[in-house]
């Protein structure tokens with residue numbers, strides 16, 4: 001696919017790259033489908049052609065270019081590319097969902113950490129591509145906090161007609177930030193939900209190519225993003241008692257401070273959960289239904305807390321306290337020290353569960 005670069009885009013790229021900052025952080029914002037990723041690619045190509053060490057943070061957790069969806073990816077250019085997905089993968093940060101909505105904190109933290117990683121890797125130019133979530137209070141909160149934390153020297157706003165005004169207004173007096181507004185290319189194409197899903201599924205498929213099933217014991221790995229594995233498992237006789245009280249098969253139960261955590265085969269009704277809570281002496285019972293966690297995208301991390309890869313939860317076995325997980329061939333299960341449960345569910349072939 002060839003990129004159509006208008007004179008306006010050309011001038012903006014030249015002007016931005018003429019600034020002397022090293023590292024120079026350039027933040028690109030805009031509504032969905034305005035050409036943010038395309039602009040980042042054109043800007044990155046121009047930078048690499050000037051001999052600058054050029055890295056890109058792909059902070060779009062849905063329409064990902066660098067790394068799979070649910071993650072923020074960091075890539076480096078070795079030469080000209082025709083799409084951002086051709087950047088060499090350097091590192092990733094697991095957010096666990098395909099939209100920043102409801103996951104603003106890890107989205108902001110991950111964007112900052114990947115930007116820092118680019119800088120510590122010696123980047124002259126760090127381009128941050130973002131999601132199209134710009135509308136309303138959530139768009140404002142997300143973009144304002146990212147800008148405040150990352151402190152880019154340049155912000156490129158790609159706009160159709162005033163839709164970014166509410167985001168840009170609070171930034172206009174920041175001394176360290178220069179805002180460049182450019183218009184949307186006539187070559188920009190809108191993608192519907194079906195195309196967006198198709199794109200995500202193909203990226204999941206790529207990430208899981210050659211993946212195999214392994215077992216990870218709760219004794220060996222720490223868990224995050226779930227209440228599972230954070231408390232003290234109950235005695236087997238009490239587990240049988242809870243199963244009777246709940247009138248449901250309970251695969252696992254543990255107490256985590258004043259919260260009781262159950263892993264069940266069937267759905268536990270709210271009434272049953274309240275009844276169990278009173279009998280157990282806990283404030284709240286969180287019931288995790290096995291069927292609802294199978295297929296969750298997982299973030300696999302090493303003992304340094306570094307993200308290794310995504311995986312897929314295939315099953316949890318209560319009695320043996322083991323997770324059956326699909327992991328890519330590049331990951332040695334012995335290196336997995338922390339598993340973060342995401343919120344998005346996919347099949348082993350990368351297709352999304354509805």
Ligand SMILES: Nc1ncnc2c1ncn2[C@@H]1O[C@H](COP(=O)(O)OP(=O)(O)OP(=O)(O)O)[C@@H](O)[C@H]1O
Nearest residue numbers: 003004032033034035036037038132185187188189
């Ligand atoms: N200048 C351009 N030249 C050629 N194609 C373009 C240009 N700008 C956008 N497009 C096309 O329009 C579509 C959307 O562009 P792009 O993916 O860059 O937008 P985006 O703002 O990053 O979208 P999203 O919000 O989904 O991340 C793509 O198919 C892209 O190839």
Ligand SMILES: [Mg+2]
Nearest residue numbers: 036037060063
């Ligand atoms: Mg994009």
